[in-house]
Each structure stands twice: as C-alpha cells, then as structure tokens.
Amino acid sequence: MRKRMTITIKKRGKEVEGLIRRVEEISGVDLDVCYQCKKCTSGCPVAKLTKSPPSEIMRRLHLGIGDELLNSDIIWACVSCETCSARCPMGIEVASVMDALRILAVEKKAEKQEGNMPLLNRAFLSTVRLFGRTYDIAMIAAYKIGTLKLMNDTEKFPTMLKKRKIALLPPTGADRKTTRRIFKKTKQNKANKA
Amino acid sequence: MKYAYYPGCSAHSTARDMHESAVAVAEALGIDLVEPEGWTCCGATAAHQTDRVLAASLPAANLLKVQEMGLDMIANCAACYNRMKTANHEVSNNPAMRKLVSEAVGKDYDGTVKVRHIIEVLLEDIGIDNVKSALKRSLKSLQVACYYGCLLVRPHEVTNFDDPENPTSLDKLVTAMGGISLDWPHKVECCGGGLSLTRTDIVINLTDSIVGMAKAAGAQCIAVSCPMCQINLDLRQQDIEKQSQIRHNIPILYVTQLLGLCLDISSDKLGLNKLMVSPASVIEKIEVHANG
Numbered sequence: 001m002r003k004r005m006t007i008t009i010k011k012r013g014k015e016v017e018g019l020i021r022r023v024e025e026i027s028g029v030d031l032d033v034c035y036q037c038k039k040c041t042s043g044c045p046v047a048k049l050t051k052s053p054p055s056e057i058m059r060r061l062h063l064g065i066g067d068e069l070l071n072s073d074i075i076w077a078c079v080s081c082e083t084c085s086a087r088c089p090m091g092i093e094v095a096s097v098m099d100a101l102r103i104l105a106v107e108k109k110a111e112k113q114e115g116n117m118p119l120l121n122r123a124f125l126s127t128v129r130l131f132g133r134t135y136d137i138a139m140i141a142a143y144k145i146g147t148l149k150l151m152n153d154t155e156k157f158p159t160m161l162k163k164r165k166i167a168l169l170p171p172t173g174a175d176r177k178t179t180r181r182i183f184k185k186t187k188q189n190k191a192n193k194a
Numbered sequence: 195m196k197y198a199y200y201p202g203c204s205a206h207s208t209a210r211d212m213h214e215s216a217v218a219v220a221e222a223l224g225i226d227l228v229e230p231e232g233w234t235c236c237g238a239t240a241a242h243q244t245d246r247v248l249a250a251s252l253p254a255a256n257l258l259k260v261q262e263m264g265l266d267m268i269a270n271c272a273a274c275y276n277r278m279k280t281a282n283h284e285v286s287n288n289p290a291m292r293k294l295v296s297e298a299v300g301k302d303y304d305g306t307v308k309v310r311h312i313i314e315v316l317l318e319d320i321g322i323d324n325v326k327s328a329l330k331r332s333l334k335s336l337q338v339a340c341y342y343g344c345l346l347v348r349p350h351e352v353t354n355f356d357d358p359e360n361p362t363s364l365d366k367l368v369t370a371m372g373g374i375s376l377d378w379p380h381k382v383e384c385c386g387g388g389l390s391l392t393r394t395d396i397v398i399n400l401t402d403s404i405v406g407m408a409k410a411a412g413a414q415c416i417a418v419s420c421p422m423c424q425i426n427l428d429l430r431q432q433d434i435e436k437q438s439q440i441r442h443n444i445p446i447l448y449v450t451q452l453l454g455l456c457l458d459i460s461s462d463k464l465g466l467n468k469l470m471v472s473p474a475s476v477i478e479k480i481e482v483h484a485n486g
Contacts, residue, residue, distance in 0.1 A: 026246070028288075045384045045400055077393060079400075080239060081384035082348035086358055093349070102243045115392030117243070124240035128252070132234040134203040143391060152394065156429065160208075163468045165425075167207045175232030178255045178299065185298040186248040 018064035019104065026100035033090040034058045040084035040094045050074040054084050054094050057101070070110035075101045076117045119146045129183045132174025136166055195319060197310070198260040199227035200278070202271035202421075203235050209271065209421030211465025215450035216270050216312055218463045222454070223320055223328060227268065230259040236269075236277040239388040246284075250291060251298040253281035257307045258299060266308040268315060270450075272345035272420030273387075276353060278309040283352045311346060311355065312450065313363045313419055322370050330458040332372030332483045336476060338452075339376045339408035339416045340364035343423040344384050358382070364417055364449050371456045372483070378411035380404045385426040394430075398437060401430045405442045415445045415476045417452055424448060428470045445473040455480050 024031055040054040047053035052060075052072045060069055075098060084094035104110075106118050123142040127135040144150050160166045199220075205213035220227050237252035257278060260267045269275040285292040286305035296302040316325055342361045350358040359382060365375035383404055386397030405427055408416050418424045428446040435441045446469065454464040455477065466473050 045386075046396060049396055049399065077389075077396060079344075079384050079387050079389055079396070080242070081344040081387065083344070083382075083384065086348045086350060095349075099242055099246075103245070106244070115389070117389075117392045120392055121240040121243055124238070125244065128235040128237065128240075132232075134207075134235055134238075136207045140391065153391075156432075159470070164210055165208050165468055171203070171206060173232065174234045175255070175259075176234075178232075179234045179252070181300055182248065182251045182255060182298045186245055186251065189247060189294060189298070190245065 018061070018066055019069055019101075020061045020064065022104060023061060023097055023100045026103055027093065027096040029093050029096055029100075031058065031061055031092070031097070034062070034088075034092055035090070037089060039087045039089060043083040043087050045081060045083070046074065046077045046079060050077045054078075054098070057097070058092075058094070061097075067108055067110070070101060070105040070108060071113075072101075073113055074098075075105055076113040076115060116143075116147050119143055125183075127170075128179060130176075131171050132176040132179045133171040135170045137168065138170070195224065195315075196226040196228065196265060197268045197315065198230050198263050198265040200230065200233055200256060200260070200267055200269045200274060202269065202274040203238075204271055204273075204421040208425050211451065211468040212270060212421050212424065212448050214463060214465040215448050215454050218459045219450045219454050219457065220312070222457045222459060223316075223325070225315065225320070228263065228265070230256060230263060230267075233259065236274045238273050238277065242277070242280075247291070247294045247298060249277070250281045250284040251295045253278045254285065254295050254303045255299050257281060257305075257309075258301055258303050261303070261307050266310055268310050268312055270312050270419075272311070272343060273422060275309060275311050276345040279352050279354075281305070282307065282309065311419070313346075313367065314355070316453075317363055317366060322366060325367070325453075326370045329371060329456045329483055331456045331480050333368065333452065333456065334372055334479050334481050336373045336479045337376055337412050337414045338368045338373045339378050339411055339413035340368055340381065340449075341404065341408070341416050341418050341423060341427070342381050343418070343420045344382065344387065345420055345422075347382055364419065367449055367453065368417055371452060373452070376408075376411045376413055378407060378413070380407045385423045387422045387426070390422070390426055390430075394433070397426055398430050398433050401426050402434045402438070402440075405431060405434070405444055406440070409442055409444060413444060414479070415447055415452075415473070417449045418446055419449050431471055443471060445469060445471045445476050447473055447476065452476075456483075
C-alpha cells in the first residue's frame with residue numbers, strides 16, 4: 001500500500017484527528033491527488049451563493065480540519081449536480097465528498113443549516129419505508145411542521161392539486177416488503193459498523 | 195419492441211405529464227412498455243445523501259425485478275435513470291458493495307440490467323428516420339432551447355449518455371420534428387434539483403438564469419426530459435416574476451409532449467393541461483406536416 005502523508009494539527013495542546021480519512025472511507029475517493037486547480041469551484045452553480053466553495057473544502061480537508069468543517073453552508077446548499085466531479089482533471093468525485101460530509105454532519109450532529117435538508121431527507125425516506133414509494137403530501141407536511149415554514153409555496157397548492165400534480169392518496173401496489181427489508185438491513189449494517 | 199418501464203414515483207405526482215406523454219408516444223410508435231410488478235422508489239437524492247448501501251440497494255431491488263423479466267429497463271425520470279445506473283456501477287465495480295447490496299435486497303445482483311432513457315430508445319432503437327416518417331405534424335420552425343440538466347449526462351462514466359458538456363440528443367429529436375434547436379450555453383447547467391423545498395432561494399436564482407438565457411437565445415419554448423428540471427423551470431417562473439418583475443412566460447415541455455403533438459396525439463393524453471405556463475403558444479404553431 002502506498003504511504004500516505006499525514007498531517008496532525010495541534011489544538012490547545014492536543015492532537016486532533018482530521019476528517020479527511022473518514023471522508024475518504026465513506027466516499028471511496030482519494031483526496032490526496034487534488035492540486036487546487038479550482039475547476040470544481042469554477043463550474044459550481046452554488047459557489048457564488050455560499051461562503052466556502054468546493055475547492056476550499058478540499059483544501060481544508062488536506063490541512064487536517066476537524067468537525068468544524070461540517071458546519072460549512074455548501075454541504076447542504078450543494079445541488080449534487082456533479083459538475084465538479086465531471087470536470088476534475090484528477091477524476092476526484094467531489095460530489096461524493098459532499099455526500100460523505102452530509103453523512104458525517106448528520107452523524108456528528110453538526111449545526112442545522114438553512115433549509116434543514118436532513119429533515120426533508122428523513123421525511124422522504126420515511127414515506128418510502130412506509131409505502132414503498134414517495135408520498136409527497138405526507139413528506140411536505142412533515143417537513144413544513146418541522147421547519148415551521150408553513151406558508152411557503154402554499155399559494156401554489158390549489159393549482160397543483162387541481163392539475164393532479166400532487167397526489168392526495170398514498171401510493172399503492174409497491175413491494176413494501178423488500179423496501180422494509182432494505183431499510184432494516186442497512187440500519188443493522190450501520191449499527192454493526194459503529 | 196418490448197421494455198420494462200419503470201415510471202418512478204413522480205409519475206404519479208409532479209410529473210404525471212411526463213408519464214402520460216411517454217406512454218402515449220410509446221404506444222403510437224409501437225414500443226411495448228411493461229411495468230415491473232410492485233416497483234419501489236429508487237431513493238433519489240435523499241438516499242445518496244444518507245447512506246451509500248441504501249442508495250444502491252433501493253434501485254437494485256427494481257433492477258432485480260427487471261432482470262427476471264429478461265428485458266431492458268426504461269427509466270424515464272432522469273433522477274431514477276441516474277440512480278439505477280449508479281447502482282449498476284457500484285455493484286459492478288465494487289465487490290464489497292455488491293455483497294452488502296445483496297444482503298440488503300435478499301438476492302445477489304450483478305449489475306448487468308441495461309438501463310435506458312426514452313430518448314436513447316427513440317434515437318438508437320427506433321431510429322431518427324423512423325421517428326420522422328411517423329410524424330403527422332411539424333413544429334414549423336418553433337425555436338426550442340433543449341435543456342438536459344445534470345442527471346442524464348453526469349457523471350459521464352456512470353450514465354454514458356451522449357456528450358456530457360454538449361449533448362445533442364434532444365436537439366436531434368426537435369430538429370426531426372421541424373423545430374429549430376437553438377445553440378445556447380445553459381444546456382447542462384443545474385436548475386437546483388432537489389433544493390426546491392429547502393432552498394427555494396437558490397432554485398429561483400438558478401432557474402432565472404437558465405430561463406433568462408433561453409429567452410435571450412430566442413427560445414419560444416424549452417424542451418426538457420427530467421421531472422425536476424420541468425417543475426423547477428415551470429413553477430418557479432411565477433416566483434421570479436414576483437421577485438424581479440421579469441415575466442419570462444416560456445412554456446416548459448417534455449420532449450415526449452412535443453413529439454406527441456407532432457404524432458397528432460390529443461392534448462389530454464399528453465398531460466398538457468398540467469403545465470403551469472400555458473403551452474398555447476406552442477400548440478398554435480404546430481401545423482399539419484407538409485409530407486403528412
């Protein structure tokens with residue numbers, strides 16, 4: 001196996017283990033090959049709307065940053081468009097790095113970010129676990145109650161219901177047994193790892 | 195020609211029009227679509243942001259159903275298409291992942307089911323000449339901005355769809371229909387996808403730039419093939435107007451809706467009444483084909 005450069009940073013006299021190896025483990029990405037060309041940031045549609053663009057996240061990981069990175073706004077503002085991954089000259093899956101950071105942010109209970117995406121993800125996946133498919137009304141209701149953003153987009157609801165762009169009744173006919181099994185097994189698998 | 199058709203959850207909610215128009219067009223062109231019994235959600239963005247095994251297993255359960263049918267899968271929603279292909283990529287290239295996925299799903303999956311988008315089926319299996327000769331009406335020089343978004347073209351090594359920076363599949367179909375496909379720079383820019391509920395501000399910002407660019411290029415309509423692109427570009431035009439008083443008023447149609455119109459399929463079968471920005475200006479333009 002190739003020898004890796006390890007950076008340890010001393011904080012208040014203590015050595016702190018950086019996030020980089022966990023991120024690599026979850027994403028399966030080799031972060032050492034990034035040479036800061038900033039192509040990821042140049043093509044990123046949300047870089048201009050966030051405080052830390054993707055290339056900065058990559059650099060801070062190299063420099064041994066710890067859990068404070070998980071409070072970066074781009075982690076949840078990232079649209080998963082994969083432009084960064086597509087254009088990286090070293091073939092780094094930058095978008096997978098963002099997914100790994102999201103998983104770590106939830107695991108380590110990082111600060112809530114605007115929009116509270118983890119709540120929407122939980123609501124989304126709960127309906128999938130229950131019905132085998134998504135059930136938009138239940139998902140949106142759970143999300144709105146959780147964020148107290150009750151009035152957002154409500155003016156669009158009557159039209160969308162009329163156009164049947166939102167289904168009133170929950171989905172039927174899905175093989176819920178398999179979906180439940182998948183959720184159960186992945187949960188067990190995660191617990192065994194921890 | 196027979197395919198396993200995976201509609202995806204949005205086919206019964208926000209993208210009913212995508213589903214209805216795809217089914218109608220397939221029927222008109224003699225493409226036989228069979229839904230896998232008991233198909234389940236692919237997990238979409240929520241799964242891949244939560245757990246990698248979950249994100250590969252949810253699609254794999256459906257791919258296994260299709261494998262039993264012995265057919266190729268058509269996944270018409272760009273997000274489902276992307277997740278199915280990512281699952282194939284994960285289990286084919288990562289033996290440890292294949293094992294975890296088979297444990298989760300309860301059966302071994304080898305990652306070999308072919309996943310196609312209806313655009314690929316139209317161009318590769320039916321062929322552009324056969325599509326052309328089936329047309330009864332023409333878009334009559336309608337200026338169309340073809341918008342591909344992210345999930346069909348990226349990551350290219352996973353989806354293998356067209357050219358990742360300058361795809362032309364939709365343009366070929368629009369040109370075959372007699373429309374003018376515009377040269378414009380935002381073909382593969384992101385619309386904000388799954389942030390529609392959480393960061394509406396970002397989605398409004400991105401869709402404004404895409405729709406604005408299409409308009410500047412002279413577009414009279416935008417052709418799409420992804421349900422998230424469609425709803426974001428269509429629904430958010432009213433928010434853009436509220437915020438900046440700019441009224442783009444550009445209809446956002448699925449390419450299968452445009453094709454359905456040219457195949458002389460009635461509007462109600464194509465879900466045209468479900469669009470937020472009225473497609474009347476597009477329908478008006480369409481005329482009986484010179485050869486028809």
